[in-house]
Amino acid sequence: MTKRKPIKKAVFPVAGLGTRFLPATKVIPKEMLPVIDRPLIQYAVDEAREAGIEQMIFVTGRGKTAIVEHFDVAFELETMMSERGKDLSILEPTRAVPGDIITVRQQVPLGLGHAIWCARAIVGDDPFAIFLPDELMIGSPGCMKQMVEAYNEVGGNLISVLEIPREEVSSYGVIDPGEENGALTVVKGLVEKPPVEQAPSNKIISGRYILQPEVMRTLENQEKGAGGEIQLTDAMARMIGSQPFHAVTFEGRRFDCGSKTGFIEATIALALEREDMGAEIRAITERLLGR
Numbered sequence: 001m002t003k004r005k006p007i008k009k010a011v012f013p014v015a016g017l018g019t020r021f022l023p024a025t026k027v028i029p030k031e032m033l034p035v036i037d038r039p040l041i042q043y044a045v046d047e048a049r050e051a052g053i054e055q056m057i058f059v060t061g062r063g064k065t066a067i068v069e070h071f072d073v074a075f076e077l078e079t080m081m082s083e084r085g086k087d088l089s090i091l092e093p094t095r096a097v098p099g100d101i102i103t104v105r106q107q108v109p110l111g112l113g114h115a116i117w118c119a120r121a122i123v124g125d126d127p128f129a130i131f132l133p134d135e136l137m138i139g140s141p142g143c144m145k146q147m148v149e150a151y152n153e154v155g156g157n158l159i160s161v162l163e164i165p166r167e168e169v170s171s172y173g174v175i176d177p178g179e180e181n182g183a184l185t186v187v188k189g190l191v192e193k194p195p196v197e198q199a200p201s202n203k204i205i206s207g208r209y210i211l212q213p214e215v216m217r218t219l220e221n222q223e224k225g226a227g228g229e230i231q232l233t234d235a236m237a238r239m240i241g242s243q244p245f246h247a248v249t250f251e252g253r254r255f256d257c258g259s260k261t262g263f264i265e266a267t268i269a270l271a272l273e274r275e276d277m278g279a280e281i282r283a284i285t286e287r288l289l290g291r
């Protein structure tokens with residue numbers, strides 16, 4: 001196996017407007033909405049740490065400071081909790097290693113591709129991961145760990161994909177699939193939000209990426225794509241042919257927490273599995289359904 005440059009950096013674009021959750025997201029960033037008791041951003045950061053990633057780069061915007069605060073020490077809260085003999089271990093995953101959280105600003109949300117490009121100076125010449133925190137990926141091992149394992153085998157660029165009903169593809173980035181080998185599929189092409197009849201497959205990009213730093217140079221051109229936004233999918237599509245490009249079919253579950261119904265689905269599914277509340281939530285659900 002060739003020695004690959006390890007994936008130690010991850011970019012979390014969190015500068016979007018979150019319009020689908022208004023008015024909840026007028027003041028609170030979408031990424032801070034909790035699924036039960038963990039904000040979305042923390043699920044993503046925990047998944048990154050599990051995959052061996054050390055540097056978390058948040059691309060933030062106006063009104064997003066709560067995301068950075070979440071990973072800081074809450075001195076008053078912790079002092080008071082200690083004085084009252086309360087267990088602080090629940091806060092442990094929110095303590096970042098000093099220096100491991102880096103923020104850059106995207107002043108105007110011009111699109112996902114533009115958000116990623118804002119992190120170019122920190123990414124430098126290293127391959128890096130991307131997490132869209134509103135896509136909640138639940139698996140064991142986690143999605144990024146599965147991708148890093150695949151990266152160690154094939155190198156180059158990887159995106160996580162999943163299959164959805166064909167009639168829904170026009171809301172997503174879709175791959176043109178080539179040869180398949182287990183969970184890995186060669187990517188021959190990528191298209192953002194295609195009309196259903198023009199979609200090359202029903203395999204959609206699902207919020208996790210490992211990319212080579214050259215993508216930043218492609219994003220440099222700032223060309224606008226679907227929806228008038230600077231699209232990451234278009235920049236990645238231009239790299240196909242010059243660098244290896246694979247899709248990894250994630251073994252696990254994905255919840256689209258950028259949509260209200262997906263968010264509710266995630267909350268119910270994870271609550272039903274929790275030891276501390278699963279039985280109670282099941283009873284409540286059954287009562288609500290009149291069973």
Ligand code: UTP
Nearest residue numbers: 013014015016017018019020109110111112115
């Ligand atoms: P979405 O497409 O979900 O957009 O972005 P959004 O603004 O968050 O939400 P809606 O559609 O208005 O409800 C996917 C991810 O990319 C980030 C978002 O923060 C989210 O994590 N993003 C998007 C940026 O950081 N900058 C952008 O310009 C666009």
